[in-house]
Amino acid sequence: MNQLSSRVYQNALIDLSHAFGRYRLGKAGHPKFASRRDGQSFTVDSSNGKVLLSAGRTIKIPTLGTFRLHEPLSCSFVSQTFTLSKEGNRWFVSFCVDAQRLPMRQRESSVGIDIGVKSFATLSNNQVFDAPKPLKQAKTKLARLQRQASRQVKGSNNQRKTYDKISQIHAKIACIRKDFLHKLTTYLAQTFLRIKIEDLNFYEFRRQLEYKCKMYGSQLVLVDRWFPSSKICANCGHKKDMPLSVRTYDCPACGLSVDRDLNASLNILNWEPKAIGG
Numbered sequence: 001m002n003q004l005s006s007r008v009y010q011n012a013l014i015d016l017s018h019a020f021g022r023y024r025l026g027k028a029g030h031p032k033f034a035s036r037r038d039g040q041s042f043t044v045d046s047s048n049g050k051v052l053l054s055a056g057r058t059i060k061i062p063t064l065g066t067f068r069l070h071e072p073l074s075c076s077f078v079s080q081t082f083t084l085s086k087e088g089n090r091w092f093v094s095f096c097v098d099a100q101r102l103p104m105r106q107r108e109s110s111v112g113i114d115i116g117v118k119s120f121a122t123l124s125n126n127q128v129f130d131a132p133k134p135l136k137q138a139k140t141k142l143a144r145l146q147r148q149a150s151r152q153v154k155g156s157n158n159q160r161k162t163y164d165k166i167s168q169i170h171a172k173i174a175c176i177r178k179d180f181l182h183k184l185t186t187y188l189a190q191t192f193l194r195i196k197i198e199d200l201n202f203y204e205f206r207r208q209l210e211y212k213c214k215m216y217g218s219q220l221v222l223v224d225r226w227f228p229s230s231k232i233c234a235n236c237g238h239k240k241d242m243p244l245s246v247r248t249y250d251c252p253a254c255g256l257s258v259d260r261d262l263n264a265s266l267n268i269l270n271w272e273p274k275a276i277g278g
Ligand SMILES: [Zn+2]
Pocket: 233, 234, 235, 236, 237, 238, 251, 252, 253, 254, 255, 256
């Protein structure tokens, strides 16, 4: 314990007390033991108030020293508390800053979004966003390393090194996915005043949209999970079964022929919540 600033331990205990607090209020599950094999992180802070971080490729962290950064700080910041975390073999630092939000540009009114299998997101204005595919090269490399690890002596230093390489590749793929999702949700929250998504959309997408819509002053509307967005014709309201393999909505009633996901996003756009009691 004498190797690190006492604030590291204090901050860990503060976090633990918050976790138990949330558990007692029923907001979260019982805190779990974090093994040193899982993601590691700790928090340090400056005991004499906020410190100045200058722009550039290095960062001076209170009680720890100066470190080189992979991504340079674009301008100078003032902050007090720093959290360091390790993913794969890479270290990250995060800290809070006071900043003023830039004024918003002119925004489009409403959009419906269908989250699909073929494309990640299809917008009712016909914009399509495809999720990044884990690079083929990375997949081949992963397979090779996994074979290598299985041949190595269990628990040996060499096997540990191979596992480190594997976790680096996994971390890189996770970063690419994370980057895609954050850029998409920021774009959506900044571009549209009213965003409609289905209630069932996957948790992280919805979580990011929820807080970013609040941040940028747009409205997130959750469409009823029983609403059959893919079965209805967006033009005339005809309803028919649409197995997942059918990629085009061909309407027998009005003759509309449109991409399945675009049709669903238009229905999501046109959906309105029923008045309570109505
Ligand atoms: Zn129709």
